[in-house]
Amino acid sequence: MIMSSIWQNILISLTSISNNKFRAFLSVLGIVIGVLSVTLMGTMISGLDQTFEKSMSSFRSDVLMISRFQWFDGDKEWWQMRNRPRMKPEYVDNLRNRSTMIDAIAPVMERSGEISRNNVETYARFFGTTPEYLKTNEEQKIESGRFFSNIENENGARVVVIGNGIATGLFENENPVNKYVKIGRNKYLVIGVIEKQGSFMGMWSLDNQAIIPFGTYQRNFAKRGWMNLRVKTNSEDINLAKEEITAQMRIIRKLKPLEENNFGINHSSGFEAQYNAIKFTIAGVGFFITALSLIVGGIGIMNIMFVSVKERTREIGIRKALGATPFNIMVQFLTESIIICLMGGVLAISISFIISDIINDFFPSTMPIKLALFSILISVLIGVISGFIPSSRASKLDPIEALRYE
Amino acid sequence: MSFIISLKDIERFYDVGGEVVRALDGLDLNISANEYISIMGPSGSGKSTLMNMIGCLDTPTNGTYEFENEYVHEMDEGQLASIRNRKIGFVFQTFNLLPKSSALRNVEVPLIYANISKKERIDRAKESLIDVGLEDRMHHKPNELSGGQRQRVAIARALVNKPSIILADEPTGNLDSKSGVEILNIFNQLHDKGNTIILVTHEEEVAKNAKRMILILDGKVKSDIKN
Numbered sequence: 001m002i003m004s005s006i007w008q009n010i011l012i013s014l015t016s017i018s019n020n021k022f023r024a025f026l027s028v029l030g031i032v033i034g035v036l037s038v039t040l041m042g043t044m045i046s047g048l049d050q051t052f053e054k055s056m057s058s059f060r061s062d063v064l065m066i067s068r069f070q071w072f073d074g075d076k077e078w079w080q081m082r083n084r085p086r087m088k089p090e091y092v093d094n095l096r097n098r099s100t101m102i103d104a105i106a107p108v109m110e111r112s113g114e115i116s117r118n119n120v121e122t123y124a125r126f127f128g129t130t131p132e133y134l135k136t137n138e139e140q141k142i143e144s145g146r147f148f149s150n151i152e153n154e155n156g157a158r159v160v161v162i163g164n165g166i167a168t169g170l171f172e173n174e175n176p177v178n179k180y181v182k183i184g185r186n187k188y189l190v191i192g193v194i195e196k197q198g199s200f201m202g203m204w205s206l207d208n209q210a211i212i213p214f215g216t217y218q219r220n221f222a223k224r225g226w227m228n229l230r231v232k233t234n235s236e237d238i239n240l241a242k243e244e245i246t247a248q249m250r251i252i253r254k255l256k257p258l259e260e261n262n263f264g265i266n267h268s269s270g271f272e273a274q275y276n277a278i279k280f281t282i283a284g285v286g287f288f289i290t291a292l293s294l295i296v297g298g299i300g301i302m303n304i305m306f307v308s309v310k311e312r313t314r315e316i317g318i319r320k321a322l323g324a325t326p327f328n329i330m331v332q333f334l335t336e337s338i339i340i341c342l343m344g345g346v347l348a349i350s351i352s353f354i355i356s357d358i359i360n361d362f363f364p365s366t367m368p369i370k371l372a373l374f375s376i377l378i379s380v381l382i383g384v385i386s387g388f389i390p391s392s393r394a395s396k397l398d399p400i401e402a403l404r405y406e
Numbered sequence: 407m408s409f410i411i412s413l414k415d416i417e418r419f420y421d422v423g424g425e426v427v428r429a430l431d432g433l434d435l436n437i438s439a440n441e442y443i444s445i446m447g448p449s450g451s452g453k454s455t456l457m458n459m460i461g462c463l464d465t466p467t468n469g470t471y472e473f474e475n476e477y478v479h480e481m482d483e484g485q486l487a488s489i490r491n492r493k494i495g496f497v498f499q500t501f502n503l504l505p506k507s508s509a510l511r512n513v514e515v516p517l518i519y520a521n522i523s524k525k526e527r528i529d530r531a532k533e534s535l536i537d538v539g540l541e542d543r544m545h546h547k548p549n550e551l552s553g554g555q556r557q558r559v560a561i562a563r564a565l566v567n568k569p570s571i572i573l574a575d576e577p578t579g580n581l582d583s584k585s586g587v588e589i590l591n592i593f594n595q596l597h598d599k600g601n602t603i604i605l606v607t608h609e610e611e612v613a614k615n616a617k618r619m620i621l622i623l624d625g626k627v628k629s630d631i632k633n
Contacts, residue, residue: 008518015506318502321463322563323491323519325484399463403502 006335013336016308017343024340027304030297031344031382032351035375037293039352041286042371045279047359052275054198061238061268062103063136064245066091067228070264072274084262087227089214091252092130095229098248101241103234104135109217109227115162115210117170117181124166124210126183128217129230136230145177145192148213156215161192165207186220188212238267294378297344298386305337305390316394317402326395333394337387338380345379409472410570410602411437411460416469418455418625429455430466431625437571437604442597444605444613447622454575456622457606461494461573462486474570491519495564499576501556503548503563509535510544513563520567534562538592554585561592571602578612590615 017024068084070076089107096105109128114121127133134140134147148159160181167176176190197206212220233241242265249263309316316329324332349372356367418430429452437443447453458464459471462478465486471478476489496502503512513531522530535544538558548556557577564572574593578586594615597603607613614633621628 005518005521019506314502315504318504319515319519320487321461321490321496321502322516323487323567325487325519327484328487328519400458403463403498 005331009332009335010339012332013339016312016336017340020308023304023307024343027300028340028344028347030293030300031341031379032297032348034290034294034297034382035345035348035379036352037286037290038378039349039367039371039375040355041283041290042374043352043356043359043367045283045286046368046371047366048279048282056268056271060138062233062235063268064231064233064238064242065228065266066231066245066249067264067266068262069266070261071266072270081264085253086224087229087263089218089227091229091249094252095231095245095248098251099244101233101235101244102231104132104232106130106133106136106230107214107227108133108230109214109222109225111221111225113183115166115170115181115183117179120170122166122169122208124163124183124208126217126221127209127211128214128221129211130214133211133230136232140197141195142192143195144175145190147192147211153213153215156219157213158186158188158216158220159191159213160188161194161211162190163194163207163209164196165205166210167193169208183210183212184220238269242267294382298382301337301340301382302386302390304340305333305387306393308336309333309390309394312394313397313402313405316397317399317405320397320399321403329397330391330395333391334384334387337391338383341379341383341386342376345376348379349375409436409438410474411435412470412472413459414470414472416459416466416471418452418459418464419467428625430459433469433622433626435620435627437602439570439602440597440600442593442603442605442615442617443620444607444616444618445620445622446606446608446610446613447628448608451622452625453606453608453622455625457573457575457604460571460604461496462490487519491516491567493570495561495567495569495572497557497560497564497572497574497577499579501548501553501560501580503556503559505548508545508547509540509551509559509562512548512559513566516563516567530566531562534566535559537565538562552585553581554588557581557585557589558592561589561596565596565601571604572596573604573606575606576608577605578607578609586612 067087069078069081087107092105092107096102106129110125112123112125115124116122130153131147131150142161143164145161147161148157152159160183162176162181170176170181171179176193179190180187181190182188194209194211231245235241235244246261246265249265250261253262255262319329353367360366413433413435416430416433416435417428420427420429431452433452433456445453445456455464459466462473462481463486465471465481466479469479473489473493478486478489481489504515510528510531513534514527517527517530532541532544535541538561540555540558540562543551543555543559548559551559561572572593577589577593581589590612593603593605597617603616605612605616613619617632619629619631619633621630
């Protein structure tokens with residue numbers, strides 16, 4: 001019985017809406033824009049999340065980076081940290097011996113330059129590190145070939161493991177393994193290719209890396225230079241590992257108890273905090289715009305519902321005379337306002353589905369199904385809220401007055 | 407003798423711009439089953455207020471209104487709607503049909519509010535339309551029907567819930583004389599079948615159809631004649 005009366009109300013509403021198609025369309029536009037901004041904003045944030053997660057995959061939560069700088073340190077400016085002592089290769093063995101929480105540790109030196117083959121040149125990011133590096137970066141897998149060995153590292157062999165981007169850039173359809181490339185004035189043998197990594201936050205590519213043995217790097221590029229230590233801990237508690245390594249580093253650096261740390265131990269949570277700050281700013285602004293457009297949309301619906309109630313005053317009178325209770329009338333007009341909003345919501349979801357599909361070509365964006373359901377819910381809610389006052393006014397009309405209304 | 411409707415010492419006051427208008431001023435009226443009553447009175451006599459009162463569209467300021475053992479003067483909006491739905495069939499001067507709905511849909515409306523299933527609703531609405539001779543006009547909208555036909559749809563709608571009374575307000579007022587006679591004939595037939603009919607009018611010719619004529623003046627029953 002209840003189902004049938006709901007259905008009756010839906011039928012009445014649809015009839016009334018289709019009697020004023022253009023008006024309904026205009027009033028629906030506000031809701032469309034509101035829901036559109038909900039769905040697009042949500043889609044964008046979920047795209048950002050996906051990108052961030054993918055970008056951070058090379059920096060897992062059990063990895064620490066020891067360097068001169070402490071990232072995202074609010075207390076210190078970069079120039080205050082600039083003159084701290086460098087990291088030294090000796091620290092690697094030293095730390096490994098002292099700490100019980102280190103699973104793997106590798107020094108990483110870094111610079112950019114050109115890599116070429118047969119006069120074809122491309123930009124590359126060079127890393128000089130030890131074979132243990134692979135253990136500290138489990139997301140980077142060798143697609144073909146191999147990583148270099150300890151012996152190659154110690155001998156300073158001219159071998160290189162290249163990123164996927166360089167492989168396709170210099171070799172196109174050939175297999176690069178066991179072929180030579182030129183770095184600076186020297187020839188290097190390509191011994192391995194790393195799987196495609198994608199880009200970091202859609203900004204810089206991780207596929208243009210060229211990893212060479214640490215010894216080779218020091219011999220051919222620089223003995224001393226920008227360096228950090230990459231540590232994979234075996235501790236469940238990353239903060240404990242951080243404290244322990246900090247203590248060991250202080251001993252290595254011979255710091256007195258009152259002296260400040262002159263090194264930084266960095267963790268992905270620093271990135272995450274930074275990212276979350278950006279995300280919340282976007283979400284905050286987005287929420288404001290969205291709320292505003294939904295309110296405007298809701299006011300539009302309320303307006304149109306007042307008009308609808310006014311126009312149908314006599315109908316309300318007739319229905320009341322024939323036995324409609326105030327509740328019946330209320331539900332009838334609420335249904336109408338919900339249906340109008342639902343139409344707007346569905347329309348908006350369809351549009352944003354198309355838009356997010358187009359954006360997806362440039363930036364990862366897919367609309368989560370939860371978001372679509374949430375938008376439907378929002379539309380219904382707007383329908384209830386903006387329909388409430390007009391419907392309750394309709395329900396309270398005096399049947400005698402309403403019947404007399406021309 | 408028991409009455410369907412029993413109005414005792416009914417008062418209905420309106421406040422119009424700070425001045426109290428005594429539309430009904432101590433009115434008593436009893437109506438039995440299967441009566442055919444006409445209510446007459448000049449404008450301002452309280453005739454319309456009385457009709458709204460009997461129709462449970464309005465409640466008295468003072469006095470008691472008993473309708474088949476239910477106390478209407480104590481009812482709230484929802485209860486009034488329910489009693490209108492179950493016990494009163496309205497016929498209006500201006501028909502008051504829903505303009506965008508077919509005759510059948512119009513007749514169905516009271517049954518919707520009585521929570522009757524769709525199938526039974528359609529069956530009963532059709533039956534009711536057949537009773538007023540509109541079996542071939544069921545799917546026409548009001549603007550495709552003549553005045554007399556529209557009023558017959560309204561009568562079908564009034565009958566569809568098998569009400570205790572039929573309350574008609576100037577039912578012939580908007581009709582030409584031929585259609586008016588037709589409608590009055592339908593009322594006579596309905597009365598012969600056992601229905602209780604209350605006819606509000608200011609035309610004496612129309613009022614004479616009824617078996618009992620009540621004249622309202624200054625919010626009271628002035629005369630109550632059986633013919």
